[in-house]
Amino acid sequence: MIILTYFPEHKNYRRLIKTIFKRFDLLKEGELWLGGLASIIIVVLIIFTCRFSDMFLNLYPIEETSHDARMAVSCDSSLLNAKFITSLQLLSIHKHEQEQSIFDMLDQQHITLTIHFIGTAFSCKNVSMQQNMDRGQSISSTSFNCSFDNENFILSISTLLPQHRISVEFNLKGPYFVGGFRLCLSGPSKTQNEKKYIVEELDFCQMFSPLNETLTVNALVNIKMTKTINRTMGMSINDDSMYGGLWLPKLSVTTLSDALVYEENGEYLRYLPERTSLIVDMSESDFFVQNTQEPIARRNEIIF
Numbered sequence: 001m002i003i004l005t006y007f008p009e010h011k012n013y014r015r016l017i018k019t020i021f022k023r024f025d026l027l028k029e030g031e032l033w034l035g036g037l038a039s040i041i042i043v044v045l046i047i048f049t050c051r052f053s054d055m056f057l058n059l060y061p062i063e064e065t066s067h068d069a070r071m072a073v074s075c076d077s078s079l080l081n082a083k084f085i086t087s088l089q090l091l092s093i094h095k096h097e098q099e100q101s102i103f104d105m106l107d108q109q110h111i112t113l114t115i116h117f118i119g120t121a122f123s124c125k126n127v128s129m130q131q132n133m134d135r136g137q138s139i140s141s142t143s144f145n146c147s148f149d150n151e152n153f154i155l156s157i158s159t160l161l162p163q164h165r166i167s168v169e170f171n172l173k174g175p176y177f178v179g180g181f182r183l184c185l186s187g188p189s190k191t192q193n194e195k196k197y198i199v200e201e202l203d204f205c206q207m208f209s210p211l212n213e214t215l216t217v218n219a220l221v222n223i224k225m226t227k228t229i230n231r232t233m234g235m236s237i238n239d240d241s242m243y244g245g246l247w248l249p250k251l252s253v254t255t256l257s258d259a260l261v262y263e264e265n266g267e268y269l270r271y272l273p274e275r276t277s278l279i280v281d282m283s284e285s286d287f288f289v290q291n292t293q294e295p296i297a298r299r300n301e302i303i304f
Helices: 008-022 036-057 067-073 097-108 259-265 267-271 299-303
Strands: 083-090 112-120 127-132 138-141 145-149 154-160 166-173 178-187 190-192 197-199 202-208 218-232 242-253 275-294
Touching: 036 067, 036 299, 097 190, 097 197, 097 218, 097 242, 112 166, 112 275, 127 154, 154 166, 178 218, 178 242, 178 275, 202 242
Parallel strands: 197 242, 218 275
Antiparallel strands: 083 275, 112 154, 112 178, 127 138, 127 166, 145 154, 166 275, 178 202, 190 197, 218 242
């Protein structure tokens, strides 16, 4: 009020503020707008409650919430207006029409398999690839890319898988050894229906190497692919849900070393093999993981 007296052009604001203060009875009860300090405290609490509720409402979903936004609401950065439910469900169950699209997009994602044979003298001219079929049949394939790093002795082979349920065999012909290998799976991301459905990029690698031994000449890797579906419920009941999908690979090997074979039949066998083979058997799990995210409090609930 004192400051406004030095600005005559703002006398209307000063008159308004003066009128408001006259209506607040801070010291005694009276027939005014608000009576006593308790009423002032209640008004302040209501203001802060409304502000906190509005800021808390915006802490959903977690993908669109930054660390600074969470810290602005409270000192706890883990505060979120979201709760999560995870379930394991059969793939064979009937899918809702809205959910089916994300499953179809995952099935259509192109996956590239890359094998890096590490610590080897095998070159690209020693490589052949085949697709193993049922009943012991196989089909030779030349649809792969190959490169050799002369400095680090790494042979890299990559191929685009025609399907997600497949058995691929890589044969390396020659009297050489392999120290280990790294298996990588990659696939591009894809969106649909204005980002209502999003398939995440697949970028997965895992290293396999026996301890103080060379790699077995007959390696087998089993890959179990599991669909992970992330469903984000709308802020209001009438809003559409958002769906995200991601492949989760689980790798297992039978054995990485032939040490027991050499120990039982003789060390000279280390120098006799003329071929090293790696079989990659990929299949899909019968289950899928569904993660559901929904708000703790919706707008109507907060207003109520």
